[in-house]
Amino acid sequence: EEEDTPITRFQQYLGFKTAHPNPNYTAPISFLVDQAQSIGLTTRTIEYVSGKPVLVVTWLGSDHKLPSILFNSHLDSVPAEADKWIHPPFSAHRTLDGLIYARGAQDDKCIGVQYLESIRNLKARGFSPLRTVHISYVPEEEIGGFDGMAKFAASSDFTELNVGFAMDEGQANPGDEFRVFFADRTPWELVIRAQGFPGHGAKLYDNGAMENLMKSVELISKFRETQFDFVKAGIASNSEVISVNPVYLKAGTPSSNGFVMNMQPSEAEAGYDLRLPPMADPDVMKKRIAEEWAPSVRNMTYTIKEKGKLRDHLGRPIMTATNGSNPWWSVFKQAVEATGGKLAKPEILASTTDARYIRTLGIPLLGFSPMINTPILLHDHNEFLKDTVFLEGIEVYESVISALSSFEGVSDQVI
Ligand SMILES: CSCC[C@H](NC=O)C(=O)O
Numbered sequence: 449e450e451e452d453t454p455i456t457r458f459q460q461y462l463g464f465k466t467a468h469p470n471p472n473y474t475a476p477i478s479f480l481v482d483q484a485q486s487i488g489l490t491t492r493t494i495e496y497v498s499g500k501p502v503l504v505v506t507w508l509g510s511d512h513k514l515p516s517i518l519f520n521s522h523l524d525s526v527p528a529e530a531d532k533w534i535h536p537p538f539s540a541h542r543t544l545d546g547l548i549y550a551r552g553a554q555d556d557k558c559i560g561v562q563y564l565e566s567i568r569n570l571k572a573r574g575f576s577p578l579r580t581v582h583i584s585y586v587p588e589e590e591i592g593g594f595d596g597m598a599k600f601a602a603s604s605d606f607t608e609l610n611v612g613f614a615m616d617e618g619q620a621n622p623g624d625e626f627r628v629f630f631a632d633r634t635p636w637e638l639v640i641r642a643q644g645f646p647g648h649g650a651k652l653y654d655n656g657a658m659e660n661l662m663k664s665v666e667l668i669s670k671f672r673e674t675q676f677d678f679v680k681a682g683i684a685s686n687s688e689v690i691s692v693n694p695v696y697l698k699a700g701t702p703s704s705n706g707f708v709m710n711m712q713p714s715e716a717e718a719g720y721d722l723r724l725p726p727m728a729d730p731d732v733m734k735k736r737i738a739e740e741w742a743p744s745v746r747n748m749t750y751t752i753k754e755k756g757k758l759r760d761h762l763g764r765p766i767m768t769a770t771n772g773s774n775p776w777w778s779v780f781k782q783a784v785e786a787t788g789g790k791l792a793k794p795e796i797l798a799s800t801t802d803a804r805y806i807r808t809l810g811i812p813l814l815g816f817s818p819m820i821n822t823p824i825l826l827h828d829h830n831e832f833l834k835d836t837v838f839l840e841g842i843e844v845y846e847s848v849i850s851a852l853s854s855f856e857g858v859s860d861q862v863i
Protein backbone atom coordinates (compact mmCIF):
# COMPACT_ATOMS: atom_id res chain seq x y z
CA GLU A 449 0.00 0.00 0.00
CA GLU A 450 1.36 3.40 -1.04
CA GLU A 451 1.57 5.91 1.77
CA ASP A 452 0.27 9.42 1.15
CA THR A 453 1.70 11.88 3.67
CA PRO A 454 3.21 15.36 3.50
CA ILE A 455 6.63 13.70 3.24
CA THR A 456 5.69 11.35 0.39
CA ARG A 457 4.01 14.23 -1.42
CA PHE A 458 7.22 16.25 -1.02
CA GLN A 459 9.19 13.29 -2.38
CA GLN A 460 6.82 13.02 -5.33
CA TYR A 461 7.29 16.69 -6.18
CA LEU A 462 11.07 16.30 -5.84
CA GLY A 463 10.99 13.43 -8.33
CA PHE A 464 10.06 15.58 -11.31
CA LYS A 465 13.04 16.31 -13.54
CA THR A 466 12.92 20.08 -13.44
CA ALA A 467 16.63 20.75 -13.99
CA HIS A 468 17.85 23.04 -16.72
CA PRO A 469 18.52 22.97 -19.61
CA ASN A 470 15.33 20.93 -20.20
CA PRO A 471 13.06 21.34 -17.20
CA ASN A 472 9.84 19.33 -17.24
CA TYR A 473 7.12 21.80 -16.28
CA THR A 474 4.03 19.81 -17.24
CA ALA A 475 4.42 16.94 -14.77
CA PRO A 476 4.99 19.06 -11.64
CA ILE A 477 2.17 21.41 -12.62
CA SER A 478 -0.33 18.59 -13.05
CA PHE A 479 0.78 17.22 -9.67
CA LEU A 480 0.33 20.64 -8.01
CA VAL A 481 -3.04 21.16 -9.70
CA ASP A 482 -4.21 17.77 -8.35
CA GLN A 483 -2.96 18.63 -4.87
CA ALA A 484 -4.53 22.09 -4.89
CA GLN A 485 -7.87 20.80 -6.13
CA SER A 486 -7.93 17.99 -3.58
CA ILE A 487 -7.57 20.67 -0.89
CA GLY A 488 -10.40 22.66 -2.45
CA LEU A 489 -8.36 25.48 -3.98
CA THR A 490 -8.85 26.90 -7.45
CA THR A 491 -6.11 26.76 -10.06
CA ARG A 492 -5.22 28.59 -13.21
CA THR A 493 -2.34 27.93 -15.60
CA ILE A 494 -1.11 30.72 -17.86
CA GLU A 495 1.58 30.57 -20.57
CA TYR A 496 3.18 33.93 -21.27
CA VAL A 497 5.84 32.07 -23.22
CA SER A 498 4.92 28.83 -24.92
CA GLY A 499 6.06 25.79 -22.93
CA LYS A 500 6.81 27.90 -19.85
CA PRO A 501 3.66 27.79 -17.74
CA VAL A 502 2.85 29.79 -14.61
CA LEU A 503 0.46 28.18 -12.13
CA VAL A 504 -1.66 30.31 -9.80
CA VAL A 505 -3.45 28.61 -6.91
CA THR A 506 -6.08 30.63 -5.07
CA TRP A 507 -7.77 30.44 -1.68
CA LEU A 508 -10.49 33.04 -1.64
CA GLY A 509 -10.78 35.32 1.36
CA SER A 510 -14.00 36.64 2.79
CA ASP A 511 -13.16 40.26 1.96
CA HIS A 512 -12.54 40.58 -1.76
CA LYS A 513 -11.72 44.26 -1.49
CA LEU A 514 -8.65 43.84 0.70
CA PRO A 515 -5.35 43.35 -1.13
CA SER A 516 -4.27 39.71 -1.31
CA ILE A 517 -1.22 37.82 -0.05
CA LEU A 518 1.03 36.04 -2.55
CA PHE A 519 3.36 33.11 -1.87
CA ASN A 520 5.73 32.46 -4.75
CA SER A 521 8.09 29.62 -5.60
CA HIS A 522 9.83 28.49 -8.76
CA LEU A 523 9.28 25.19 -10.54
CA ASP A 524 12.72 24.82 -12.08
CA SER A 525 16.03 23.65 -10.65
CA VAL A 526 19.69 24.01 -11.47
CA PRO A 527 21.40 20.97 -13.05
CA ALA A 528 22.92 18.23 -10.89
CA GLU A 529 26.00 16.12 -11.64
CA ALA A 530 24.44 12.76 -10.79
CA ASP A 531 27.76 10.91 -10.52
CA LYS A 532 28.87 13.23 -7.71
CA TRP A 533 25.81 12.56 -5.57
CA ILE A 534 25.49 9.80 -2.97
CA HIS A 535 21.84 9.29 -4.02
CA PRO A 536 20.44 10.09 -7.47
CA PRO A 537 19.37 13.76 -7.52
CA PHE A 538 15.79 13.07 -8.57
CA SER A 539 15.24 9.95 -6.43
CA ALA A 540 14.26 11.94 -3.34
CA HIS A 541 15.84 9.14 -1.31
CA ARG A 542 15.10 9.37 2.42
CA THR A 543 17.78 7.99 4.72
CA LEU A 544 17.10 6.22 8.01
CA ASP A 545 17.89 9.45 9.84
CA GLY A 546 15.39 11.35 7.75
CA LEU A 547 17.54 13.22 5.23
CA ILE A 548 15.73 13.62 1.91
CA TYR A 549 18.24 13.96 -0.92
CA ALA A 550 17.14 15.76 -4.06
CA ARG A 551 18.03 18.62 -6.36
CA GLY A 552 15.53 21.25 -5.32
CA ALA A 553 14.99 19.93 -1.77
CA GLN A 554 16.10 23.34 -0.43
CA ASP A 555 15.83 25.38 -3.61
CA ASP A 556 12.92 25.64 -3.60
CA LYS A 557 10.53 22.70 -3.86
CA CYS A 558 10.26 22.60 -0.06
CA ILE A 559 8.31 25.84 0.11
CA GLY A 560 6.23 24.94 -2.95
CA VAL A 561 4.83 21.93 -1.08
CA GLN A 562 4.80 23.55 2.38
CA TYR A 563 2.50 26.35 1.16
CA LEU A 564 -0.09 23.77 0.10
CA GLU A 565 0.33 21.49 3.12
CA SER A 566 -0.11 24.36 5.53
CA ILE A 567 -3.32 25.44 3.78
CA ARG A 568 -4.51 21.84 3.88
CA ASN A 569 -4.03 21.87 7.67
CA LEU A 570 -5.58 25.31 8.15
CA LYS A 571 -8.65 24.20 6.18
CA ALA A 572 -8.90 20.99 8.18
CA ARG A 573 -8.95 23.14 11.32
CA GLY A 574 -11.78 25.21 9.93
CA PHE A 575 -9.75 28.38 9.42
CA SER A 576 -10.95 30.72 6.70
CA PRO A 577 -8.96 33.71 5.48
CA LEU A 578 -10.08 37.32 5.45
CA ARG A 579 -7.72 38.19 2.61
CA THR A 580 -7.37 36.07 -0.49
CA VAL A 581 -4.23 33.93 -0.54
CA HIS A 582 -2.52 33.17 -3.86
CA ILE A 583 0.32 30.75 -4.48
CA SER A 584 2.31 31.14 -7.70
CA TYR A 585 4.58 28.53 -9.28
CA VAL A 586 6.79 30.06 -11.93
CA PRO A 587 9.26 28.67 -14.49
CA GLU A 588 12.77 29.87 -15.36
CA GLU A 589 13.84 31.49 -12.07
CA GLU A 590 17.22 29.77 -12.14
CA ILE A 591 18.06 31.38 -15.47
CA GLY A 592 16.87 34.86 -14.53
CA GLY A 593 13.07 34.61 -14.67
CA PHE A 594 12.82 36.54 -17.93
CA ASP A 595 10.29 34.12 -19.44
CA GLY A 596 8.69 33.47 -16.06
CA MET A 597 8.09 35.93 -13.23
CA ALA A 598 9.22 38.92 -15.32
CA LYS A 599 6.35 38.32 -17.74
CA PHE A 600 3.86 37.35 -15.04
CA ALA A 601 4.60 40.40 -12.89
CA ALA A 602 4.16 42.66 -15.92
CA SER A 603 0.80 41.10 -16.87
CA SER A 604 -2.70 42.34 -16.19
CA ASP A 605 -3.34 38.93 -14.56
CA PHE A 606 -0.86 39.93 -11.89
CA THR A 607 -2.32 43.40 -11.42
CA GLU A 608 -5.76 41.82 -11.02
CA LEU A 609 -4.48 39.68 -8.14
CA ASN A 610 -4.19 42.97 -6.23
CA VAL A 611 -1.27 41.75 -4.14
CA GLY A 612 -0.60 43.72 -0.97
CA PHE A 613 2.21 41.62 0.42
CA ALA A 614 4.27 38.76 -0.98
CA MET A 615 6.74 36.11 0.10
CA ASP A 616 9.32 34.21 -1.92
CA GLU A 617 12.23 31.86 -1.25
CA GLY A 618 15.00 32.46 1.26
CA GLN A 619 17.87 30.30 2.46
CA ALA A 620 18.71 27.69 5.07
CA ASN A 621 20.58 28.47 8.29
CA PRO A 622 23.05 26.06 9.93
CA GLY A 623 22.15 27.91 13.16
CA ASP A 624 18.86 27.98 14.99
CA GLU A 625 17.35 31.27 13.77
CA PHE A 626 15.15 31.62 10.70
CA ARG A 627 16.74 33.84 8.08
CA VAL A 628 14.66 36.48 6.34
CA PHE A 629 15.61 38.61 3.34
CA PHE A 630 14.43 42.13 2.56
CA ALA A 631 16.32 42.66 -0.74
CA ASP A 632 18.25 40.84 -3.43
CA ARG A 633 21.49 41.93 -5.01
CA THR A 634 21.22 42.97 -8.64
CA PRO A 635 23.23 41.02 -11.20
CA TRP A 636 25.19 42.62 -14.00
CA GLU A 637 26.88 40.56 -16.66
CA LEU A 638 30.09 42.37 -17.53
CA VAL A 639 32.22 41.54 -20.56
CA ILE A 640 35.43 43.44 -21.15
CA ARG A 641 37.27 43.18 -24.47
CA ALA A 642 40.75 44.28 -25.41
CA GLN A 643 42.24 44.85 -28.81
CA GLY A 644 45.91 45.27 -29.50
CA PHE A 645 48.75 44.82 -31.89
CA PRO A 646 49.34 41.24 -32.93
CA GLY A 647 52.94 40.14 -33.11
CA HIS A 648 55.54 37.43 -32.76
CA GLY A 649 55.42 35.57 -29.48
CA ALA A 650 59.05 36.38 -28.92
CA LYS A 651 58.65 40.13 -29.15
CA LEU A 652 58.32 42.52 -26.21
CA TYR A 653 56.09 45.45 -27.17
CA ASP A 654 53.35 47.64 -25.68
CA ASN A 655 49.63 47.55 -26.39
CA GLY A 656 49.13 43.86 -27.06
CA ALA A 657 45.53 42.70 -26.52
CA MET A 658 46.45 40.20 -23.83
CA GLU A 659 48.59 42.73 -22.04
CA ASN A 660 45.78 45.26 -22.14
CA LEU A 661 43.25 42.75 -20.85
CA MET A 662 45.53 41.47 -18.09
CA LYS A 663 45.96 45.00 -16.71
CA SER A 664 42.19 45.19 -16.30
CA VAL A 665 42.01 41.73 -14.83
CA GLU A 666 44.50 42.81 -12.17
CA LEU A 667 42.58 46.00 -11.39
CA ILE A 668 39.33 44.10 -11.08
CA SER A 669 40.99 41.55 -8.79
CA LYS A 670 42.21 44.40 -6.58
CA PHE A 671 38.71 45.84 -6.35
CA ARG A 672 37.38 42.36 -5.57
CA GLU A 673 39.93 42.11 -2.77
CA THR A 674 38.92 45.45 -1.21
CA GLN A 675 35.30 44.30 -1.12
CA PHE A 676 36.20 40.87 0.22
CA ASP A 677 38.39 42.49 2.90
CA PHE A 678 35.31 44.24 4.34
CA VAL A 679 33.70 40.82 4.65
CA LYS A 680 36.79 39.16 6.12
CA ALA A 681 37.18 42.00 8.63
CA GLY A 682 33.56 41.52 9.71
CA ILE A 683 32.60 45.06 8.63
CA ALA A 684 30.05 43.85 6.08
CA SER A 685 28.40 40.60 5.13
CA ASN A 686 28.88 38.93 1.79
CA SER A 687 25.67 40.34 0.42
CA GLU A 688 26.37 43.92 1.56
CA VAL A 689 29.39 44.41 -0.68
CA ILE A 690 29.81 44.40 -4.45
CA SER A 691 31.03 41.05 -5.71
CA VAL A 692 32.84 40.65 -8.99
CA ASN A 693 33.95 37.20 -10.04
CA PRO A 694 35.60 36.16 -13.30
CA VAL A 695 33.58 33.48 -15.08
CA TYR A 696 35.41 33.10 -18.39
CA LEU A 697 38.48 34.16 -20.34
CA LYS A 698 38.63 34.02 -24.10
CA ALA A 699 41.73 34.66 -26.19
CA GLY A 700 44.37 33.02 -28.32
CA THR A 701 44.80 31.87 -31.90
CA PRO A 702 43.42 28.33 -32.28
CA SER A 703 45.56 25.63 -33.84
CA SER A 704 44.85 21.99 -34.68
CA ASN A 705 46.04 20.84 -31.25
CA GLY A 706 45.20 23.79 -29.02
CA PHE A 707 46.60 27.27 -29.45
CA VAL A 708 49.32 28.79 -31.57
CA MET A 709 52.03 29.45 -29.01
CA ASN A 710 54.24 31.92 -30.83
CA MET A 711 51.61 34.51 -31.71
CA GLN A 712 50.31 37.31 -29.53
CA PRO A 713 46.59 37.62 -30.35
CA SER A 714 44.90 40.83 -31.46
CA GLU A 715 41.77 40.30 -29.33
CA ALA A 716 41.05 39.05 -25.82
CA GLU A 717 38.02 39.15 -23.53
CA ALA A 718 36.90 38.28 -20.02
CA GLY A 719 33.44 37.79 -18.52
CA TYR A 720 32.45 38.72 -14.98
CA ASP A 721 29.49 38.07 -12.69
CA LEU A 722 28.95 41.36 -10.86
CA ARG A 723 26.40 41.75 -8.03
CA LEU A 724 25.38 45.05 -6.51
CA PRO A 725 23.53 45.49 -3.23
CA PRO A 726 20.50 47.81 -3.45
CA MET A 727 22.32 50.78 -1.86
CA ALA A 728 25.20 50.68 -4.35
CA ASP A 729 25.46 53.58 -6.77
CA PRO A 730 25.19 52.18 -10.30
CA ASP A 731 26.68 55.33 -11.84
CA VAL A 732 29.81 55.12 -9.72
CA MET A 733 30.21 51.50 -10.81
CA LYS A 734 29.71 52.37 -14.47
CA LYS A 735 32.28 55.16 -14.22
CA ARG A 736 34.80 52.77 -12.69
CA ILE A 737 34.21 50.27 -15.48
CA ALA A 738 34.52 52.90 -18.21
CA GLU A 739 37.55 54.67 -16.77
CA GLU A 740 39.52 51.94 -15.01
CA TRP A 741 38.41 48.47 -16.04
CA ALA A 742 37.85 48.97 -19.76
CA PRO A 743 39.30 52.35 -20.76
CA SER A 744 39.39 53.19 -24.43
CA VAL A 745 42.95 54.50 -23.97
CA ARG A 746 43.95 50.86 -23.45
CA ASN A 747 41.97 49.85 -26.56
CA MET A 748 39.23 48.33 -24.48
CA THR A 749 35.47 48.11 -24.87
CA TYR A 750 32.85 46.61 -22.59
CA THR A 751 29.22 45.59 -22.37
CA ILE A 752 27.09 45.52 -19.25
CA LYS A 753 23.87 43.53 -19.22
CA GLU A 754 21.83 44.68 -16.26
CA LYS A 755 19.69 41.75 -15.17
CA GLY A 756 17.62 43.77 -12.77
CA LYS A 757 17.12 47.29 -11.49
CA LEU A 758 18.65 48.90 -8.42
CA ARG A 759 16.13 51.72 -8.07
CA ASP A 760 12.36 51.95 -8.30
CA HIS A 761 10.52 54.56 -10.39
CA LEU A 762 11.00 57.11 -7.60
CA GLY A 763 14.74 56.48 -7.50
CA ARG A 764 14.64 54.56 -4.22
CA PRO A 765 16.71 51.39 -3.65
CA ILE A 766 14.49 48.35 -4.19
CA MET A 767 14.05 46.85 -0.73
CA THR A 768 11.32 45.99 1.74
CA ALA A 769 11.23 47.80 5.07
CA THR A 770 11.70 45.64 8.17
CA ASN A 771 10.62 48.18 10.75
CA GLY A 772 7.51 49.91 12.02
CA SER A 773 6.93 51.61 8.68
CA ASN A 774 5.93 48.25 7.20
CA PRO A 775 2.99 46.76 9.16
CA TRP A 776 3.37 43.44 7.31
CA TRP A 777 6.80 43.04 8.87
CA SER A 778 5.50 42.88 12.41
CA VAL A 779 2.62 40.59 11.45
CA PHE A 780 5.13 38.22 9.85
CA LYS A 781 7.60 38.47 12.74
CA GLN A 782 4.98 37.78 15.38
CA ALA A 783 3.65 34.84 13.38
CA VAL A 784 7.08 33.20 13.29
CA GLU A 785 7.68 33.93 16.96
CA ALA A 786 4.28 32.49 17.85
CA THR A 787 5.59 29.09 16.75
CA GLY A 788 8.51 29.39 19.17
CA GLY A 789 10.88 30.29 16.35
CA LYS A 790 13.51 33.02 16.42
CA LEU A 791 14.16 35.33 13.49
CA ALA A 792 17.70 36.30 12.52
CA LYS A 793 18.56 39.92 11.69
CA PRO A 794 16.99 40.63 8.26
CA GLU A 795 19.49 40.29 5.44
CA ILE A 796 20.10 41.08 1.81
CA LEU A 797 20.25 37.93 -0.31
CA ALA A 798 23.68 37.51 -1.92
CA SER A 799 22.20 35.99 -5.05
CA THR A 800 19.13 36.98 -7.01
CA THR A 801 15.57 35.68 -7.13
CA ASP A 802 12.27 36.49 -8.79
CA ALA A 803 11.46 38.60 -5.73
CA ARG A 804 13.02 41.57 -7.51
CA TYR A 805 10.24 41.69 -10.10
CA ILE A 806 7.60 41.95 -7.38
CA ARG A 807 9.48 44.43 -5.18
CA THR A 808 10.03 46.61 -8.25
CA LEU A 809 6.24 46.98 -8.47
CA GLY A 810 6.31 48.54 -5.02
CA ILE A 811 4.89 45.46 -3.31
CA PRO A 812 6.61 44.60 -0.01
CA LEU A 813 8.15 41.12 -0.17
CA LEU A 814 10.15 39.02 2.27
CA GLY A 815 12.35 36.10 1.24
CA PHE A 816 11.89 33.20 3.60
CA SER A 817 12.47 29.44 3.50
CA PRO A 818 11.95 28.00 6.98
CA MET A 819 15.03 25.77 7.34
CA ILE A 820 17.03 25.97 10.56
CA ASN A 821 19.84 23.68 11.77
CA THR A 822 20.38 22.91 8.11
CA PRO A 823 23.55 23.31 6.01
CA ILE A 824 23.19 25.66 3.03
CA LEU A 825 23.17 23.31 0.04
CA LEU A 826 21.40 25.18 -2.73
CA HIS A 827 23.13 24.56 -6.09
CA ASP A 828 25.52 22.15 -4.32
CA HIS A 829 26.03 18.40 -4.67
CA ASN A 830 23.94 16.24 -2.31
CA GLU A 831 21.32 18.89 -1.59
CA PHE A 832 19.06 17.56 1.14
CA LEU A 833 16.44 18.59 3.67
CA LYS A 834 15.65 16.72 6.87
CA ASP A 835 12.09 15.43 7.11
CA THR A 836 11.52 17.00 10.53
CA VAL A 837 12.71 20.39 9.25
CA PHE A 838 10.34 20.11 6.32
CA LEU A 839 7.43 19.29 8.66
CA GLU A 840 8.27 22.12 11.06
CA GLY A 841 8.23 24.45 8.08
CA ILE A 842 4.61 23.53 7.41
CA GLU A 843 3.72 24.60 10.95
CA VAL A 844 5.58 27.88 10.51
CA TYR A 845 3.60 28.61 7.33
CA GLU A 846 0.34 27.73 9.09
CA SER A 847 1.11 30.51 11.52
CA VAL A 848 2.38 32.91 8.84
CA ILE A 849 -0.45 32.32 6.36
CA SER A 850 -3.17 32.54 8.98
CA ALA A 851 -1.71 35.73 10.47
CA LEU A 852 -1.09 37.52 7.18
CA SER A 853 -4.43 36.55 5.68
CA SER A 854 -6.24 37.69 8.84
CA PHE A 855 -4.51 41.06 8.97
CA GLU A 856 -7.14 43.75 8.77
CA GLY A 857 -4.71 46.52 7.86
CA VAL A 858 -4.21 49.88 9.46
CA SER A 859 -7.18 52.17 9.81
CA ASP A 860 -6.62 54.88 7.21
CA GLN A 861 -4.70 52.83 4.67
CA VAL A 862 -5.75 50.14 2.28
CA ILE A 863 -2.74 47.84 2.37
C1 LIG B 1 20.43 36.89 -13.98
S1 LIG B 1 19.41 36.58 -12.62
C2 LIG B 1 20.08 35.08 -12.06
C3 LIG B 1 19.24 34.43 -11.08
C4 LIG B 1 19.93 33.34 -10.35
N1 LIG B 1 19.07 32.83 -9.35
C5 LIG B 1 19.38 31.76 -8.61
O1 LIG B 1 20.49 31.31 -8.47
C6 LIG B 1 21.22 33.89 -9.77
O2 LIG B 1 22.27 33.74 -10.43
O3 LIG B 1 21.24 34.45 -8.68
Ligand SMILES: [Zn+2]
Binds near residue numbers: 556801
Ligand atom coordinates in the same frame (compact mmCIF):
# COMPACT_ATOMS: atom_id res chain seq x y z
ZN1 LIG C 1 15.64 29.30 -5.81
Ligand SMILES: [Zn+2]
Binds near residue numbers: 526555826827
Ligand atom coordinates in the same frame (compact mmCIF):
# COMPACT_ATOMS: atom_id res chain seq x y z
ZN1 LIG D 1 18.63 28.45 -7.22
